[in-house]
Amino acid sequence: MCGIVGYVGRDEALPIILEGLRRLEYRGYDSAGVAVLDDRLTVVKRAGKLEELVRALEAGDRPSGTVGMGHTRWATHGEPTDANAHPHLDCTGRIAVIHNGIIENFADLRAGLEKRGHTLASETDTECIAHLIEERADGDLADAVRATVKELEGAYAIVVLSLDDPGRIVGAKVSSPLIVGLGDGETLLASDIPAVLSRTTSVIPVEEGQVVEVTADGVAFSDFDGAQLFPQPFEVEWDVARAQKGGFDDFMLKEIHEQPSAIRDTLVGRVRSNGLLSLDELHMDADLFREVNKVFVVACGTAFHAGLVAKYAIEHWTRMPVEIEIASEFRYRDPVLGPDTLTIAVSQSGETIDTLEAARHAARQGSHVLAVTNTVGSSLAREAHGVLYTHAGPEIGVAATKTFATQMVALHLTALYLAQVRVAMYPEEIAEVVEHMNALPQQVKATLSLDGQVQDLAARYQNARDVLFIGRHTGYPAALEGALKLKEISYVHAEGHPAGELKHGPIALVEPGVPVVAIATECHVYPKMLSNIQEVRARGADVIAVATEGDEAIGEIAQHVVFVPRTPELLAPVVVTVPLQLLAYHVAKLRGCDVDKPRNLAKSVTVE
Ligand code: AGP
Numbered sequence: 001m002c003g004i005v006g007y008v009g010r011d012e013a014l015p016i017i018l019e020g021l022r023r024l025e026y027r028g029y030d031s032a033g034v035a036v037l038d039d040r041l042t043v044v045k046r047a048g049k050l051e052e053l054v055r056a057l058e059a060g061d062r063p064s065g066t067v068g069m070g071h072t073r074w075a076t077h078g079e080p081t082d083a084n085a086h087p088h089l090d091c092t093g094r095i096a097v098i099h100n101g102i103i104e105n106f107a108d109l110r111a112g113l114e115k116r117g118h119t120l121a122s123e124t125d126t127e128c129i130a131h132l133i134e135e136r137a138d139g140d141l142a143d144a145v146r147a148t149v150k151e152l153e154g155a156y157a158i159v160v161l162s163l164d165d166p167g168r169i170v171g172a173k174v175s176s177p178l179i180v181g182l183g184d185g186e187t188l189l190a191s192d193i194p195a196v197l198s199r200t201t202s203v204i205p206v207e208e209g210q211v212v213e214v215t216a217d218g219v220a221f222s223d224f225d226g227a228q229l230f231p232q233p234f235e236v237e238w239d240v241a242r243a244q245k246g247g248f249d250d251f252m253l254k255e256i257h258e259q260p261s262a263i264r265d266t267l268v269g270r271v272r273s274n275g276l277l278s279l280d281e282l283h284m285d286a287d288l289f290r291e292v293n294k295v296f297v298v299a300c301g302t303a304f305h306a307g308l309v310a311k312y313a314i315e316h317w318t319r320m321p322v323e324i325e326i327a328s329e330f331r332y333r334d335p336v337l338g339p340d341t342l343t344i345a346v347s348q349s350g351e352t353i354d355t356l357e358a359a360r361h362a363a364r365q366g367s368h369v370l371a372v373t374n375t376v377g378s379s380l381a382r383e384a385h386g387v388l389y390t391h392a393g394p395e396i397g398v399a400a401t402k403t404f405a406t407q408m409v410a411l412h413l414t415a416l417y418l419a420q421v422r423v424a425m426y427p428e429e430i431a432e433v434v435e436h437m438n439a440l441p442q443q444v445k446a447t448l449s450l451d452g453q454v455q456d457l458a459a460r461y462q463n464a465r466d467v468l469f470i471g472r473h474t475g476y477p478a479a480l481e482g483a484l485k486l487k488e489i490s491y492v493h494a495e496g497h498p499a500g501e502l503k504h505g506p507i508a509l510v511e512p513g514v515p516v517v518a519i520a521t522e523c524h525v526y527p528k529m530l531s532n533i534q535e536v537r538a539r540g541a542d543v544i545a546v547a548t549e550g551d552e553a554i555g556e557i558a559q560h561v562v563f564v565p566r567t568p569e570l571l572a573p574v575v576v577t578v579p580l581q582l583l584a585y586h587v588a589k590l591r592g593c594d595v596d597k598p599r600n601l602a603k604s605v606t607v608e
Helices: 013-022 050-059 106-115 127-134 141-149 240-244 251-257 259-267 286-291 301-318 353-364 379-383 402-421 427-448 451-461 475-490 499-504 526-538 572-590
Strands: 003-008 031-037 041-047 067-073 095-103 154-162 169-174 179-182 187-190 202-205 210-215 218-223 294-299 322-326 341-347 368-373 386-389 466-471 493-498 515-520 542-548 560-564
Touching: 003 013, 003 095, 003 154, 003 169, 003 210, 013 031, 013 050, 013 067, 013 187, 031 050, 031 095, 041 050, 067 095, 067 154, 095 127, 106 127, 127 141, 127 154, 141 154, 141 169, 141 210, 154 259, 179 218, 187 210, 251 259, 251 572, 259 402, 259 427, 286 402, 294 301, 294 353, 301 322, 301 341, 301 402, 301 475, 341 353, 341 402, 353 368, 353 379, 368 379, 368 402, 379 386, 386 402, 402 427, 402 572, 427 572, 451 542, 451 560, 451 572, 466 475, 466 499, 466 526, 475 493, 475 499, 475 515, 475 572, 493 499, 499 526, 515 526, 515 572, 526 542, 542 572, 560 572
Parallel strands: 294 322, 294 341, 341 368, 368 386, 466 493, 466 515, 515 542, 542 560
Antiparallel strands: 003 067, 003 187, 031 041, 031 067, 095 154, 154 169, 169 210, 179 187, 179 202, 210 218
């Protein structure tokens, strides 16, 4: 998500920090800031692009210190404003903090700090950290950081500097990435390797639960209890372009592999310890969710497929009817909307004009509009009555991958929350689903290890003229998404169909050798799915089944089987789409396509 650069060395810190931040710009951000130490602590931060920050720095006294840090923020808590940009300061203005990640318990921490007399200047979760360190400012800075991180829940990489401890910066990591770059008479800290490559190729990744004390002479590692650690550096052999892709060949592949952490970030802070949901962040009255009697979901493309999964979940868990519609159609028909309806608008970018206009139309008709989006401060987020952010981090590949997974997870959370406030499910039932959701990051990670098998399948079918994707129940939206991924990045004709619908027309496309990808994971319509697979086999199709681990019978009827971990059927698309994304990716690569920038497509579609 956010970009972090820290520097302690022999040269002026500011140009090195700005250069590092520029190398992280590709990730997307909405504000930027720096803190530099010399005989004072200078903090400058601005909403907008780095140029805004540079202009502000040029207009003031340029700090010349050799210790400092910089940050590009991709907003999660609070709009992208100057005040919410990092670094954040404590009450004394002597301690500065930058942060990547989400502090789950920040509302409690903030309340406690305010009670104890602190004044907070931003809406961010990050600022709490500076004030918590301030309360321990009497002692050693690293000790203060160690004591503070024990109070934090969530995911974070933080970097701290203090005017009372010039000559070093301190970092800590839980879940969010942080690396140390070892230079000649200088040491850097960064969220990503590209930020340090102009100064050094010698890197040590900071591991979970570690604190690093960085000086010009090197780095000291310890755990949160202060026990010393001695990790070894490695040499980075990537160029900047490859490093920006995390060592992967393309952003799309990187983003497919980021799905476990993206899903974890979507869940963070939304589930209480008793397994029930806490979505106060929606700022929509729980009574409203009790009073509505119908849900509309509007979205386009991949977001529409996530919405379709949500329809199954909301109807099953809340027993409320759900209508889902492609946003560009919804806005031009005359849907029956009113104050007794909830409209969920799903959009990664929050700027897709059709989804935005559909949401505006629903609001004009009196419907309550909830946005599910990845982009804080987007038009959709600003205009909706409530927002649930997906927290997937910036997605650069045009093909939606991690944002699809996190849209589904955010919509599952929404569905369960509706069930919770409407008392449509017992608390134990909700807690049980949540437990399965907590297992998703690990299950998606395990599914990513199928890459080699999927690559072989891609090699076999790369020259197919048509590929059919079929599924039932939540396997149907997964089939639609598999087909969309394949066609949009490899230009192979692909169609997704409900498997039961084949015999009403599409089965005419099946002839010997046509690949049919069948989503056949365990669910209540699994036996019917097997019959549909038999139908295409009987007409000569090559069936690639995506099935549940341990399903031995499927091998009897499908030529190829990709086994994925067992997941409840309403959650299954989160796991099932991973091999479909990989299949599309490898077919596209084998056909020489530019997977990150497929022809004719844009990441954000702001025209009708
Ligand atoms: C899918 O890979 C595409 N990027 C596309 O279908 C996308 O999901 C659609 O354009 C909607 O975009 P949004 O989520 O930003 O609204």
